[in-house]
Amino acid sequence: xxxxxxxxxxxxxxxxxxxxxxxxxxxxxxxxxxxxxxxxxxxxxxxxxxxxxxxxxxxxxxxxxxxxxxxxxxxxxxxxxxxxxxxxxxxxxxxxxxxxxxxxxxxxxxxxxxxxxxxxxxxxxxxxxxxxxxxxxxxxxxxxxxxxxxxxxxxxxxxxxxxxxxxxxxxxxxxxxxxxxxxxxxxxxxxxxxxxxxxxxxxxxxxxxxxxxxxxxxxxxxxxxxxxxxxxxxxxxxxxxxxxxxxxxxxxxxxxxxxxxxxxxxxxxxxxxxxxxxxxxxxxxxxxxxxxxxxxxxxxxxxxxxxxxxxxxxxxxxxxxxxxxxxxxxxxxxxxxxxxxxxxxxxxxxxxxxxxxxxxxxxxxxxxxxxxxxx
Numbered sequence: 001x002x003x004x005x006x007x008x009x010x011x012x013x014x015x016x017x018x019x020x021x022x023x024x025x026x027x028x029x030x031x032x033x034x035x036x037x038x039x040x041x042x043x044x045x046x047x048x049x050x051x052x053x054x055x056x057x058x059x060x061x062x063x064x065x066x067x068x069x070x071x072x073x074x075x076x077x078x079x080x081x082x083x084x085x086x087x088x089x090x091x092x093x094x095x096x097x098x099x100x101x102x103x104x105x106x107x108x109x110x111x112x113x114x115x116x117x118x119x120x121x122x123x124x125x126x127x128x129x130x131x132x133x134x135x136x137x138x139x140x141x142x143x144x145x146x147x148x149x150x151x152x153x154x155x156x157x158x159x160x161x162x163x164x165x166x167x168x169x170x171x172x173x174x175x176x177x178x179x180x181x182x183x184x185x186x187x188x189x190x191x192x193x194x195x196x197x198x199x200x201x202x203x204x205x206x207x208x209x210x211x212x213x214x215x216x217x218x219x220x221x222x223x224x225x226x227x228x229x230x231x232x233x234x235x236x237x238x239x240x241x242x243x244x245x246x247x248x249x250x251x252x253x254x255x256x257x258x259x260x261x262x263x264x265x266x267x268x269x270x271x272x273x274x275x276x277x278x279x280x281x282x283x284x285x286x287x288x289x290x291x292x293x294x295x296x297x298x299x300x301x302x303x304x305x306x307x308x309x310x311x312x313x314x315x316x317x318x319x320x321x322x323x324x325x326x327x328x329x330x331x332x333x334x335x336x337x338x339x340x341x342x343x344x345x346x347x348x349x350x351x352x353x354x355x356x357x358x359x360x361x362x363x364x365x366x367x368x369x370x371x372x373x374x375x
Contacts, residue, residue: 001362003035003119004092004111007061008042008079008103011285013052014266015098015121018178018351020058026355033355033362036092040079040103041066051265056179072102072133079106087114093365094119094358097141098175100305105137112144117361121175121354123148124155124162127305131212134284138305147361149354152308152343172353173345180270180289181348187271196235196259200275204231209241210282212320213300217251219320220244223300226322227280228255230329237272239264278332280325287315292346296337298328314340 003023007016016037023035039061052058063086067078079102087110095111097104098121108118120141127135142148148164150156151174159169196203206227214220228236236258240248248260264272273279273289278296281287284306290297291313302319309315314337318324331337345353 001033001094001358001365002092003033003094003096003358004087004107005035005037006040006095006097006103006107007037007058008040008067009099009101010043010052011099012101012103013056013058014179014285015175017056017058018175018182019096019098019121019354022351022355023358026359031355031359033358035096036063037061038083038086038107039064040083040107041068042075042079042101042103055266056183075102076106079103080110083107083110084114087111087116092116094361096121098122100125100134100137100141102133102137105140108141108144117146118144119147119149119358120145121149122151122155124150124157124159124164124169125152125305126155126158127301127303129303132210135305147357149357151346152306154307170353170357171345172357173347173350174288174343175350175354176285176288177292177346178348178351179266180292183267183270184274186267187274188265188267189271190261190264190268192259192261196237198235198237198275201277203235203237203276204278204280205272205276206236206238206280207241207286208238208282208300209243210301211243213282214241214244214247217247220247221251221253222322223320223325224253224255224258226325228258230326232257234277235259237261237276239269239272278329278337287313288346290314291340292342294340296332298325300325308343312341312343314338 005016007013023033041064065082067075094117095107096119097108111118123142123145129135148159148169150171156169156171208214238260240260273295274293276295279290280298282300287297287299287306287309291309294314297315298318299315300318300320304317310317318328
């Protein structure tokens with residue numbers, strides 16, 4: 001069985017690395033399962049792509065679609081056209097997509113239209129916020145998926161409500177945590193650590209990139225002013241997403257304790273998170289990592305597709321009102337933040353469970369092919 005593994009953007013890379021490793025380990029034991037790694041090129045910045053491949057030991061892609069920049073529609077169209085061409089020339093038996101980026105949805109559609117099975121890793125998560133492009137990607141992808149690999153019982157319930165058959169849903173855990181646990185001993189102290197005089201548990205990490213936080217000057221200014229004032233005695237390290245960097249330049253925001261830095265590689269960024277006093281973010285994936293590392297996390301969003309990071313983990317939804325930041329920070333300074341726990345099956349063995357399911361699917365396909373056809 002030949003499986004296309006799709007990666008297109010930074011959040012994908014941490015999720016595919018352990019799956020590829022698990023497949024290669026099984027191949028050494030004689031598994032007749034092969035993969036074709038396809039990089040769509042949705043993220044083309046070196047820090048958001050190549051560095052992750054190098055640091056996580058991801059092999060060079062077999063195919064790079066090189067779609068580059070563009071609007072949501074432009075990228076979707078380019079990915080679909082170029083992936084369809086790949087499949088027409090050399091079809092695979094399955095398209096395995098991860099997460100909820102544009103590449104996830106676009107490749108799923110292209111594959112399904114050619115009657116190729118689709119498997120979705122991180123299926124079933126929902127924020128309930130249809131204004132998020134990622135939410136649209138999730139809904140569309142799951143509406144045509146054949147095999148659903150889930151991270152939580154909340155995701156399982158979402159799929160049940162959608163009417164997905166139980167036998168097609170596989171609760172396996174979180175591949176991003178596979179990568180986190182494997183790489184934790186390899187985290188790298190960032191080069192600027194000494195320059196900024198950072199000390200463990202005496203600084204804040206901040207990431208912002210959601211349009212409703214960074215696309216309006218007044219909202220971005222109010223959020224950052226509130227955060228820098230609440231944490232005036234602590235450095236705030238802010239790896240700046242390209243979307244946010246553009247707005248910060250226009251607005252002219254600065255503060256003595258605010259340190260804007262370039263996007264970091266995986267190992268450097270997670271070193272920063274692991275040793276932080278707290279994280280302020282509007283990212284979903286980071287809330288999973290902070291939960292496993294036991295770091296207090298504040299999410300500047302009104303909803304989350306990862307509710308287990310709040311109900312079980314160390315994350316709390318603050319909403320987008322800047323006034324919610326001060327009382328939350330005070331809880332941290334007072335040592336009153338919840339300890340949190342680790343969700344079920346977030347144990348570093350998710351990819352092995354996924355490959356076990358793929359092996360089962362492959363055997364079933366072989367059995368179906370061996371059934372004599374009635375003329």
